[in-house]
Amino acid sequence: MKKFAWFLTLMLAFALVLSACGSPAATEAPAPEPTEAPVEEPTDAPAPAGETFRVAVVMPSAINDLAFSQSMYDALTRIQEEMGAENFEFVYSENMFNVDDAAAAIRDYASQGFDLVIGHGSQYGSSLQEIAPDFPETSFAWGTTLDTFGEPNIFAYEAASQEGGFVNGVMAATLSQSNVIGVVGPIETGDAKLYVDGFKAGVLSVKPDATVNVNYIGSFSDVALASEAATTHISAGADVLTGTAQMVVGAIGKAEENDVLWFGTQSNQSSLAPSIVVASQVYHWEGILNEMISLIKSGTLGGQSFQATLANGGEVIEFNPDSTVAADAQTLAEETIQGIIDGSITITLP
């Protein structure tokens, strides 16, 4: 009996470590698998300098969340494929909802001598601001923001997600027959707000009299509420939906059930509902990461900020090959993307 009690205690302790993920033990990234995702931007990957470049990243959700965290994981995986596992390695801590745990992990990674430590989430900013001065030899990066706190060893990055939002909005407006479009958002701030505002602007640029209903559910993880939010939009007459952050998987399910079109963002969501996903805005952080890596190798450890845009390839609109409507929408989207890149289309945010 006593043995069992010990076992139980052990199991509980194990679970605690697992769930909190605050353990300094890093998860080794698996060897890259070949993917067909073409990287469109010019690859200015720095030449191998003989020594392995080591990156550690702390993410708020799981690496396979089909959203924000996955976009970073995929980017690091692509860089590893490009540079080779012997020249580039990365480790990550996922599901770091708890900022204190994340701060502990960041400090730990920094003391382990990683070349670049990334806090992939705007909630990690104040932790980095505190930790970075203690490790002047280590480079830090955080997003999504453009604020480096004036520290010489902090990089900042963000996605101009309003651009992809605008393109998605233009397509959504064209495909909507009821002229009612629904948006499921998490919390009205940062990346989500940029995307939603851009999306609205895109819809209204095509159909000024269309209705865009926006619903922020106040959570990044409440799948059940996201699902009811989608049902609410559909009851209100929406025939096209979009949404941002990892809890939208619940909303996509409702869209599929009701045969309502879906536009994704942050990561390619086509696999989840191939019949209704039209296109997704996908973040390709590798361009920005490669720039940071070159700078670090040449001795600049921070102080600069970067923005992923359609023009620099940091954002890519990926179409769902299975979508029956994608072909028409694609032409229009490509024109819009071109317009945003050459400046003939400007996005006015509220």
Next chain:
Amino acid sequence: MISDLFSVTVLIGILASGIRLATPYLYASIGETFGQRSGVLNLGVEGQMLLGAFAAFYVTLTTGNLWLGVLTAMLVGAAMGLAMAYVTVSLNAEQGISGIGFFLFGLGMSDLLFQKLMGTVETVKGFPKVYIPGLSDIPGIGEIFFSQNLLVYGAYLLVPVAWFVLNRTTLGLKIRSVGENPDAADSLGVSVARIRYFTLILGGTLSGIAGASLSIALLNVFQQNMTSGLGFIAVALVYFGAWRPVGVLAGALLFSMINSLQLWIQVLGIPVPSDIAVMMPYVLTIVVLVATVSRVRAPSALTKPFEREN
């Protein structure tokens, strides 16, 4: 715009959403009610739900059999309940801390299994809507109450059953007496340990179904931490409902209806900041709790381990 709220479509939408949103709370809270009536506070509900949700989803994904999914979720929940009972009843561990431990275990284990067995978010075909013949054709009412999936109906049927068991059966009497005065119950030959094992296993089973109701009936998807605090709200609803199944039903419906109301408020473009809107269910539930609930006493032996005096 405010007047839009009172259109038929919106009212039906709010009520039908509320009925669905309340479903997982009902299973979990009724299960927790049994546990607390027998004197055990189980804070591990969230963990039981997460493991139940994963078990149901994974079994359904691999076998295509929804009922097998529900059964697995029940077994997994029951096993979690059994473990909780062993720790708190046999080992007399502190209930609150043990519960948090089981929550973290469920959270971590469901995540680990998800990573190892699935790796990415997938979808299944869950329980379809069942239109109850005749009743589902009634305008409005039919759409709200009689066009839901089976697990939703089950949750509402559970309320009178739980009331009956707690108040009209010998078993219910034993459960209540063990929660109020375990010494007296013990001296009359009622096994306190056996009753508490039973209520915790039952609670775990129902929490497992609560998880399944999310992953294979309402959402048809599994994601890490998908319950996002729902299990803790379920525990709070037991207090709100003053340890009575009908009170729990009222609390679950109130919370869920206000939640669906705030979704509509945003969709209709009524100028309320989204942060205020999402706070509404929590704030109003507290207000109602303070304003209406008479000072009902919690089961006297709640959170107290039972040790026979020799």
